Amino acid sequence: MRRVLMGLLIVVVFSVAVSYWLIFVRATNGGLAFDNKLLIPEQLFGTVVDGRRQFHLTVDEGSREFLPGKQTPTAGVNGPYLGPTVRLRRGEDVDLIVRNNLDEMTTMHWHGAHVPARMDGTPHQKIQPGETWTVSFEVHQQAAPLWYHPHPHGTTGRHSYQGIAGFMWIDDDNSEALDLPKTYGVDDIPLVIQDRLFDDDGAFVFAINQGAVYGDTMLINGTWSPFLQVESRRIRLRLLNGSNARIYYIGFDDNRAFHQIATDGGFLETPLQTNRVTLAPGERAEILIDFSDGAEAVLKSYPEAELLDTIGSFFVGLGNGHLELLKIVPQPAKRASHALPERLNTISRIKASDAAKTRPMVLGGPLQGGGPAGPGVGPPINGKIMDMERIDEVVRLGDTEIWEVSNPGGQAHPFHIHLVQFQILDRNGQRPTGAELGWKDTVLVPAGDTVRIIMPFDRYADPEVPYMYHCHIMEHEDAGMMGQFLVVEDPQKLGNVTKNLQHK
Ligand SMILES: [Cu+2]
Missing domain, CATH: 2.60.40.420 (Cupredoxins -  blue copper proteins)
Known part of the structure; x- marks a missing residue:
């Protein structure tokens, strides 16, 4: 009995040590000089x-x-x-x-x-x-x-x-008319956020760990340990999670509030005050931050990830680290700050009753036919692994559809659909709030969640060439967590669509 207890204790201590390493060593990059x-x-x-x-x-x-x-x-x-x-x-x-x-x-x-x-x-x-x-x-x-x-x-x-x-x-008439920071690289700043693993010679290490590739070194626009000088006024950052797999929970080290103004597919209706933005691979956000107080701040990723299931994210190290991204250094302003626009856009809500059809999309879970998921075989979608020669779904041009994306598995998957921008109808039965009211092409679906999204398919029928839907964790996608859909004028008339798919 004592031996068993001792064994258990060792297992527990070992697990805690491994978790500690995952969270505080592997996914933390503190002490950057930002030079x-x-x-x-x-x-x-x-x-x-x-x-x-x-x-x-x-x-x-x-x-x-x-x-x-x-x-x-x-x-x-x-x-x-x-x-x-x-x-x-x-x-x-x-x-x-x-x-x-x-x-x-x-x-x-x-x-x-x-x-x-x-x-x-x-x-x-x-x-x-x-x-x-x-x-x-x-x-x-x-x-x-x-x-x-x-x-x-x-x-x-x-x-x-x-x-x-x-x-x-x-850009469009609306974006040009809005009084927003628009001077590229001065007050309108692109930020491509990526984690990378380097070997001793400085080469990238593309190593699949926990099913995907994670790095411990952050690059912003391909800059390690970066700083950015801005004027002491309102600045616009356009954030892209260009990482293969890591999810970020972005804010500032002083926890200052800022305003999110856009999601993947365009402007929100009104600026959304917050101090965090969750960004899964493939997702974008635009934020406005007021630096008129002249105080420096470090853009970082926090360990909290309110959308992620704690246990799953704990063990794969998703969003668990304190990752420093970019130090922003205000300088005296040469012009007045932009006011915060009261209104940015009009987003008419698509009604569930407008949908001609609801399609289930089950992320992860067992393979159809009971085949084993194994090395190189990613989590399936609807029980299937990607086949270039197979059309999974056929959508009628002009239809509005609901896709019910559910994740019974153990880890969060960002679900991306080509061609469309969609609206979130509900998440676990709850109406969306905040940034989830914006247009999206990629939505994070944590383990246990069901997200219903709705979108019109109003253009571009092609009876031969499919679009993709897939997980945007790139190693999942590469291992087959992807499916193909056609948009056609008349699904009834569709012949043998899988012929010659390879060469279109
Ligand atoms: Cu995935």
Whole structure:
């Protein structure tokens, strides 16, 4: 008996030690000097050719010194790491000309963009080494902080981890009329938040741990230990969680209040006062912070994660650390501060009764047919692992649908749908509040939660080329936590759609 108790004690002590390590060592980066000036990605406005705005994006390998004295092999877009902020305007016809200079196939997906399936950059729109892929579409969605990243099936995580990603911001009449900070890099700041693991030589370590890739070193716009000088007035930060798997719970070290003004798909109706923003991989948020008091503050990620289940997140180290991201250093202001707008946008709520259909989306859980999930086989969606040759869902063009996304498993999954921006109808039966009233393309679904989302499918039928829905933990997605849907004019008329899917 005593021996058993002793054994139990050892197990308990060991578990506590491991948890301590996960939480306080692995996921904490305190003591940064913040002596590197934050890099700001170039902006790309393109050139107008025959009435179309053309952008050239070249994906290539490179190298960059992140840590002092160490060169890290990387990949990026029009540069060694990350890519330019592509600036689009609603109403314009655009061409994005993507060249792949890697020595392997990749794709480029416009995350959050409302584009035809053939232009979406999914695993089906392969760009072979040395090839160029031209994407053409009309921008007709509202102002929003979108982004782009590779989406080749099985290697999305690795390509993104190397550094291939960038912002794609849309402006419209509303965003131009609003009295908001808009001077890029001065009071309107892009922030791509990523965790990375480095080896002793400075190379990125792409190691799957707890089913995904986590790092202990934070890079902001590809800058380690960064500082940013701003004027002592109201500043706008556009946040992107560009990490493969880590969820952040973002605030300031002095707990100051700020205002969230936008979510994934556009502006909220009114500024939302808060002191935390939860950002899962793929999610974006825009916030306004008032620095008129002249006090420095460190943007950080807190251990609390109110949406995460405590036990699950405890053991995978999600959001459990105190992660310092960026020190913001106010300087004397050269102009007056922007007032806080009273109103930002109008969001008409879509009614549940408008939906033609409710589709269940079960994240995780057992595989259909009882097959074992194993190494390289990610959590399934509706019991199925991604198959490039299989269409999982067919949506009728013009329909509004409810997707009921439930997570019976043990860990949080950020669920992303291509093509659409959706509204959250309810979470565990409760009406949304705060930032969950905004337009979203990615929603965090913690273990045990059921989130009902609603969206119109009002454009871009294609009977042959599917869109994707998937978990945005990139290693889950690469291991098959993804499905394919078609949007068609008449689901009854659909023939054998799985033929030739590979080459569309
Ligand atoms: Cu997942």
